[in-house]
Amino acid sequence: MELKEKLLSSFMVFEDKVDIDTYVHDIRNEAIKTFEEKGFPTKKEEAWKYTSLNKLLKEDYSVFPKQENAIEYRDVKKYFIYDIDTYKIVFIDGKYSSHLSQTTHDGMDVCLMSAALTKPKYRLVIENYFNKAATKDSLPSLNTAFSSEGAYIHIPKNKLVEKPIQIIHFSTGNESATMLQPRNLIVVEENSHVQIIERHQSLTSNPVLTNSVTEVFAKKRAIVDYYKIQNDNLKASLIDNTFLKQKQESICSVHTFAFGGKLIRNNLNFYQEGQRIDSILKGVTIIGNKQHVDHNTLVHHIEPNCESHQDYKGIFGENSTGVFNGKIVVEKEAQKTNAFQSNNNILISDKATINTKPQLEIFADDVKCSHGCTIGQLDESAMFYMRSRGIPEKEAKALLMYAFSNDVMNSVKIPELKQRITKIIANKLGVNLGFDL
Amino acid sequence: MLKINNLHASVEDKSILKGINLEVKPGEVHAIMGPNGSGKSTLASVIAGKEEYEVTKGNIEFDGEDIDELAAEERAHKGVFLSFQYPVEIPGVSVTNFIKTAINESRKAKGLDDMPAKEMLKLIRDKADLLEIDRKFLSRSLNEGFSGGEKKRNEIFQMAMLEPKLAILDETDSGLDIDALRIVANGVNKLKNKDNAVVVITHYQRLLDHIVPDFVHVLHNGKIVKSGTKELAHELEKKGYDWIKEEVGA
Numbered sequence: 001m002e003l004k005e006k007l008l009s010s011f012m013v014f015e016d017k018v019d020i021d022t023y024v025h026d027i028r029n030e031a032i033k034t035f036e037e038k039g040f041p042t043k044k045e046e047a048w049k050y051t052s053l054n055k056l057l058k059e060d061y062s063v064f065p066k067q068e069n070a071i072e073y074r075d076v077k078k079y080f081i082y083d084i085d086t087y088k089i090v091f092i093d094g095k096y097s098s099h100l101s102q103t104t105h106d107g108m109d110v111c112l113m114s115a116a117l118t119k120p121k122y123r124l125v126i127e128n129y130f131n132k133a134a135t136k137d138s139l140p141s142l143n144t145a146f147s148s149e150g151a152y153i154h155i156p157k158n159k160l161v162e163k164p165i166q167i168i169h170f171s172t173g174n175e176s177a178t179m180l181q182p183r184n185l186i187v188v189e190e191n192s193h194v195q196i197i198e199r200h201q202s203l204t205s206n207p208v209l210t211n212s213v214t215e216v217f218a219k220k221r222a223i224v225d226y227y228k229i230q231n232d233n234l235k236a237s238l239i240d241n242t243f244l245k246q247k248q249e250s251i252c253s254v255h256t257f258a259f260g261g262k263l264i265r266n267n268l269n270f271y272q273e274g275q276r277i278d279s280i281l282k283g284v285t286i287i288g289n290k291q292h293v294d295h296n297t298l299v300h301h302i303e304p305n306c307e308s309h310q311d312y313k314g315i316f317g318e319n320s321t322g323v324f325n326g327k328i329v330v331e332k333e334a335q336k337t338n339a340f341q342s343n344n345n346i347l348i349s350d351k352a353t354i355n356t357k358p359q360l361e362i363f364a365d366d367v368k369c370s371h372g373c374t375i376g377q378l379d380e381s382a383m384f385y386m387r388s389r390g391i392p393e394k395e396a397k398a399l400l401m402y403a404f405s406n407d408v409m410n411s412v413k414i415p416e417l418k419q420r421i422t423k424i425i426a427n428k429l430g431v432n433l434g435f436d437l
Numbered sequence: 438m439l440k441i442n443n444l445h446a447s448v449e450d451k452s453i454l455k456g457i458n459l460e461v462k463p464g465e466v467h468a469i470m471g472p473n474g475s476g477k478s479t480l481a482s483v484i485a486g487k488e489e490y491e492v493t494k495g496n497i498e499f500d501g502e503d504i505d506e507l508a509a510e511e512r513a514h515k516g517v518f519l520s521f522q523y524p525v526e527i528p529g530v531s532v533t534n535f536i537k538t539a540i541n542e543s544r545k546a547k548g549l550d551d552m553p554a555k556e557m558l559k560l561i562r563d564k565a566d567l568l569e570i571d572r573k574f575l576s577r578s579l580n581e582g583f584s585g586g587e588k589k590r591n592e593i594f595q596m597a598m599l600e601p602k603l604a605i606l607d608e609t610d611s612g613l614d615i616d617a618l619r620i621v622a623n624g625v626n627k628l629k630n631k632d633n634a635v636v637v638i639t640h641y642q643r644l645l646d647h648i649v650p651d652f653v654h655v656l657h658n659g660k661i662v663k664s665g666t667k668e669l670a671h672e673l674e675k676k677g678y679d680w681i682k683e684e685v686g687a
Contacts, residue, residue, distance in 0.1 A: 380489070385525040388485045389539040389595060390513035390546070399530055399538070406529030406578075 003057045003179075004039055008032065010063045011145055024117055027131050031144035038138035050323040050355045051265055051294040056237050059207045061179035063146075065093040071170060071203070073100060079201050080166060084416050086197075087165040089151040093172055094180045096149060100168075110165055113150040113183050125154060129187055133215040133243035133271070140241045140267075143213040147183035150212075153196070155222075157189045164195040164414055169212075171236070173204020184214040186224070193223040195414060202236035214242045218250040220274070225413055226254045231424055232261040234289065241267045248274025248303075255412060256283040257421055258293045259428055269298040272306045272334075279308040284405040284421075286428060288317025288349070298327045301334040301364075310341040313405045316352035327359040328369060335364050341371040346378060346404060348397070398431040438463050438500060438634055439484070439603055445494035446483045453479045455659035456495070461603065464631040468645055468670060469638045471656035472678045477638045478522060480656065481607045485519035486512045499603070513539075514546040516602030520592040520609050527579040532591060533561060535579045536598050543599065564597040568624045585612025593624045600628070605636045610644035622647030642674035655681055 011032045015025065040057055041048040071092055080088065087110045090100035096112055103111045116122040117130075134140040151167045171178050188194055202208045218224045230238060238261055244252050258264050270279040285293045299308040314322045324343045345354045358371040378400050386396035402409075402425070412418040426432060439461040446454040453476050461467050471477050483490045484497060486509035496505050504512055527535065541551045552560075565575060568590055580588050589609055596604050606625070610618055625648050629635060637648055645653075645667065653669040654661045657678070662685045663669065673681075 379525070381523075382525040382527065384482075384485075384487050384509060385521060386527075386539075387509035388487075388513055388517075388519050388521075389535075390510050390543040390599065391539055392510045392542060393508070395538065395542060396510075399527065399535075403527045403529045409529070 003059075003061060006061075007063060007142065008036055014064070014146060014148075021118060023123075023127060024130070028145050028147070031131075031141040034136050034141040035138050035145060038141070041138055047296060047325065050321070051263070051292065053263075056209055056263060059177040059209070061177045061207075061209060062175040063179055065171070065175055065178045065180070071097070071100065071172065076100070076170065076201070076203070079168060079170075079199060081164070081197060081414070081416050081420055084164070084414075086163050089165065089167050091149065091169045091182065093170070093174070093178065094149055094182065097170075108156055108159060108161065109152060109154040111152050113152045113185060114148055116152040116185065117148065122152075125187065129185060129215065129217055131215070133217065133245045134213055134241065135243070135269070139211055139239055140213050143181045143183060143211050143241065146181045147213070150183040150185070152184070153186040153194070155188045155192045155194050157191060159189075159192045161192070161194040164197055164417075167196065167198045169200045169210065171202045171204060171208045171210075173202065173206035173208065175206070177207040178209070180208065180210045180212075182210065182212045184212070186214065186216045188216070188218050188222040188224050190220045190222060192219075195225045195227075197227045197229065197414075197417060199229045200232060200236070200238055202233050205233070205235055208236040209239075210237070211239045212241065214240075216242070216244040216252065218244065218246045218252050220247045221249045222247070223250065224252045226252070227412065227414070227417060228254065228256045228266075229421070229424075230257060230261055230264055231259040234260075234262050234291070236261050237263040239265045239267070243269045243271070244279070245271045245273055246277045246279065249276045250274070251278045251280070253280035253282070253411070255408065256295065257424075258283065258285040258295075259287065259424055261291065261293075263292045265294045265296065267296050269300070270308065271300045272302050272308075275303050275305045277303075277306040279306075280411070281308070281310040281312075282408045282411060283312040284408050285312070285314040285316075285322055286401065286405075286425060287315075287320040287322070288352075290319045292321045294323035294325070296323070296325045298329070299339065301328070301330040301337045301339060303333060304335045304337070306334065307338040308340065310343075311408055312343045313408055314343070314345040314354060315401055315404065316345065316347050316349070316354055318349045319351045320349075321352070322354040324354070324356040324373070325359065326357070326371070328361070328371075330362040330364050330367050330369065332363040335366045337364060337367040337369070339367070339369040343373040344404070345373070345375045346401075347375065348378060394429070395431050398426065398429040401425070401429065439636075440498040441484075441495070442498070443495035444483070444492065444497060446479065446490045446492050448479070448490050452493070453490075453659055454483065457659070457661055459654065459661065461634045461636060463602075463634055465652065466629070466635045466637065466648060466650045468650035468653045468667075469636060469656055470640065470653060470670060470673055473640070475656045476659045477656050478607055481519055481605045481636075481638055484605060485509055485517060510542070511546070513599075514543050518596050518599055518601030518604045520589075520596060520604065520606045522608040522611065524580045524588045524592055526581045526583075528581045530579050531576050532579055532594075533575045536561070536595055539595070540598060560598065564594055567597060567627060568594050569620050570594055586614060586617040589613055590617060590621055593621050597624060597628055602633050603636070604633070605638065607638045608640065609637070610639055610641065618644065619647060642670050645670050657681060657685060
């Protein structure tokens with residue numbers, strides 16, 4: 001049976017099993033209809049021109065993985081940022097793992113989507129926010145139809161959340177192929193500040209396909225720093241759909257570190273619904289080994305006096321493919337918009353490919369918008385300089401790659417996270433430089 | 438120490454060095470002078486091991502060993518150092534971390550452990566003082582936003598740290614004001630001893646007032662056309678290069 005058919009028939013079973021809240025039920029039903037109509041995206045669609053899901057969809061995924069909780073913290077510790085105190089919301093094969101998690105209801109909610117979707121006390125929040133930012137495209141709709149579990153974070157007014165929140169999804173591969181559809185909802189009220197680290201990690205050599213949706217609502221003057229670590233194995237693929245709605249004077253940043261996985265598609269969408277908003281989108285991609293990473297961004301400038309800053313760096317090795325498609329829309333009312341976008345790429349192999357495409361739709365006349373993209377090779381003269389000082393080729397390459405991604409690394413505000421990412425890069429490049437950059 | 442025999446080198450099939458012979462012994466200072474385009478910087482790069490240049494004839498010996506086939510880093514590990522005319526900027530890597538990496542990689546190549554952090558720190562401080570380098574400067578990104586003089590001083594600082602047997606200074610005087618020139622030259626002179634050697638590549642005489650050469654060679658059209666003592670440099674300063682061109686019938 002084709003995956004689409006399988007999902008459609010599974011939906012009936014799914015709706016029987018889960019809660020009977022009619023509000024959410026209606027949204028799910030609407031969503032499955034949308035998915036049925038649209039189906040999985042194909043390369044015929046402009047937004048999917050360079051990324052094909054065909055091969056991935058041929059696997060016989062289990063849509064409702066069996067629960068598997070046999071993970072000990074010591075075995076997966078390395079996937080956590082463990083040297084600082086954090087909240088943790090951890091899932092194993094799509095199910096909440098209480099023994100790996102550290103949640104709270106103390107003055108704020110750092111807990112589970114399943115609770116939010118079913119308990120009456122969250123009803124108002126769900127009605128106000130659930131599926132209010134996600135688009136009606138086919139993959140987000142598919143996620144909506146099956147949405148039952150994920151992270152639910154609600155930070156009340158005037159709260160500085162001192163500990164970062166880690167959201168980690170593990171898959172154990174106790175079935176031959178697994179499809180996961182986590183759903184996260186994050187609401188940050190006025191003047192509050194929160195930092196979130198998200199990671200998807202497969203612990204198996206069986207194929208895993210994750211179709212994730214995250215909705216973030218940042219109210220007036222809220223600050224949200226969101227970090228995505230994508231360093232999965234070569235059998236795991238991720239379609240990450242993230243939507244951020246920002247109110248006036250809020251500042252939201254999303255950093256995406258894409259180092260691993262078979263195929264990664266990041267659909268990252270910002271909507272500015274107020275004045276003097278700042279949206280920051282940054283990414284470092286380092287891949288090789290037939291990997292594919294596609295960053296598809298949208299910044300929608302709706303009101304005047306707002307800013308957006310996009311800075312994506314990519315390093316592409318052997319047989320890898322990268323895509324950057326950055327769309328900026330400036331509405332007629334959004335005068336005095338400052339929108340910047342830059343995408344710099346280095347190809348370190350003749351067999352690597354990058355497709356980069358800025359897309360600007362500007363309807364206002366008093367705006368500053370700039371975009372630039374570069375594709376190059378590692379600087380030969382810099383290589384010679386370092387090697388002439390006794391630094392071997394591999395280490396010299398690594399130093400240049402660090403230097404190249406430095407602008408993005410520098411804006412990571414959690415030092416332990418920055419250190420960890422530096423280590424991941426060093427591991428990936430097979431070097432030990434003996435110091436942290 | 439360095440023995441260059443009938444060296445021919447080309448880049449992209451363009452012949453640049455056309456039969457260089459040069460011998461540098463421990464304790465000596467050699468100056469290589471010559472007009473623009475004569476092949477001075479190419480000679481420096483070929484000795485240091487830049488891959489773009491192809492040695493088509495002849496060879497380079499270092500301490501009795503043919504080093505033509507060695508990678509740039511391997512030559513560095515043996516004690517060859519090139520101070521660049523245009524040092525490269527590397528954002529995000531501090532001067533300190535860069536030199537630490539360079540030193541420890543050299544030690545690794547020799548089968549030694551990393552230099553203990555304390556010892557490294559002391560060495561860095563001593564050498565920074567020698568070149569009158571502000572400590573704050575050491576935590577800046579390598580060469581990024583450095584003035585011409587700062588870049589050159591940083592090159593000599595790295596040389597002081599690495600303590601090479603053979604230092605080739607490629608146009609180290611360009612971009613230096615008179616005070617910086619004095620500091621850099623003092624640094625080089627203090628590092629000089631009977632076991633190491635310096636090759637100064639320069640267009641002008643002024644650096645040679647501070648780093649006094651034992652021998653001066655004039656490079657023209659890919660060949661050493663005249664060799665002499667430091668008086669030759671004075672003569673060149675006064676008369677320019679044209680008379681040499683005429684003398685060799687170019």
